[in-house]
Amino acid sequence: MPELPEVETIKRSLAAGIVGKTIKKVITYRHKLRWAIPQELSQMLAGQAIVEVMRRAKYLLFKTTKGTLIVHFGMSGSMSLLAQYTLPGKHDHLDIFLADGKVLRYNDPRRFGCVLWTQHPETHELLQHLGVEPLEKKFNASYLYQHSRNRKVAVKLLLMDSHTVVGIGNIYANEALFLAHLYPLCKAASLTKAECELLVKCIKKVLKQAIVNNGTTFRDFKDGNGRRGRFAELLYVYGREGLPCKICSNVLRKMIVGNRSTVYCPHCQKI
DNA sequence: CGCTGACCCTGACGGC
DNA sequence: TGCCGTCAGGGTCAGC
Numbered sequence: 001m002p003e004l005p006e007v008e009t010i011k012r013s014l015a016a017g018i019v020g021k022t023i024k025k026v027i028t029y030r031h032k033l034r035w036a037i038p039q040e041l042s043q044m045l046a047g048q049a050i051v052e053v054m055r056r057a058k059y060l061l062f063k064t065t066k067g068t069l070i071v072h073f074g075m076s077g078s079m080s081l082l083a084q085y086t087l088p089g090k091h092d093h094l095d096i097f098l099a100d101g102k103v104l105r106y107n108d109p110r111r112f113g114c115v116l117w118t119q120h121p122e123t124h125e126l127l128q129h130l131g132v133e134p135l136e137k138k139f140n141a142s143y144l145y146q147h148s149r150n151r152k153v154a155v156k157l158l159l160m161d162s163h164t165v166v167g168i169g170n171i172y173a174n175e176a177l178f179l180a181h182l183y184p185l186c187k188a189a190s191l192t193k194a195e196c197e198l199l200v201k202c203i204k205k206v207l208k209q210a211i212v213n214n215g216t217t218f219r220d221f222k223d224g225n226g227r228r229g230r231f232a233e234l235l236y237v238y239g240r241e242g243l244p245c246k247i248c249s250n251v252l253r254k255m256i257v258g259n260r261s262t263v264y265c266p267h268c269q270k271i
Numbered sequence: 272c273g274c275t276g277a278c279c280c281t282g283a284c285g286g287c
Numbered sequence: 288t289g290c291c292g293t294c295a296g297g298g299t300c301a302g303c
Binding site for chain 3: 110170
């Protein structure tokens with residue numbers, strides 16, 4: 001479900017309600033996610049204060065006094081801050097009880113996500129091999145140009161490769177390529193410096209606009225307060241196959257790239 | 272090392 | 288109404 005803008009939206013929606021709050025206890029209802037929720041999580045978190053909520057790539061990081069809780073949402077995960085405890089549903093896997101009575105709840109029907117604990121996030125296996133953040137200055141035309149040399153993969157797969165740049169999933173890869181007039185299957189190594197320049201600009205633009213709009217709710221994405229994102233109606237290509245291009249009116253086409261649906265405009269995105 | 276495809280899991284939806 | 292195939296916003300891993 002969530003790509004960078006959605007995780008960022010969850011982070012912002014939760015921060016005000018949980019930063020500075022103390023964790024009273026933690027209950028795990030189901031351990032088996034992508035990796036098992038650590039058995040010792042409750043004893044590690046109980047009594048700790050939440051110092052800060054951060055995002056790295058599509059990971060949400062809850063920094064506490066003694067360590068960091070790492071949360072990933074996979075395809076279908078979400079978190080919500082409940083005003084008070086209610087009976088957990090089928091796919092609610094974890095409750096974090098705060099001292100003020102609120103409950104931070106993790107839900108993930110497909111269980112592709114994970115909830116882990118570390119005292120050294122900077123060297124954690126899941127975090128240390130990640131590429132640059134797309135909204136930071138380090139992600140620029142020369143970076144993308146360098147990292148695309150000798151790469152035989154389609155440019156779309158390069159954008160979705162978290163060793164290069166993080167946070168871009170299927171929706172925003174589709175959108176950025178449309179905005180940059182690039183055909184999704186064109187080889188990464190064939191990008192010119194000018195194309196890298198434009199592509200970087202378009203990636204930053206679409207991610208920022210999505211964040212401003214609280215993310216894309218295509219099916220069921222909700223932020224920490226249960227609110228839907230507003231970016232879906234602003235999408236140019238994702239989910240619009242068979243519909244007219246918003247720019248040139250040609251019918252948008254769909255193909256599969258790297259096992260994922262890819263929608264593009266045959267006129268605006270020349271081969 | 273780079274790349275491809277299978278796979279983890281559940282639910283929604285469309286066709287019959 | 289119900290069954291079945293297909294698809295879904297992510298990431299890892301084996302195998303070539």
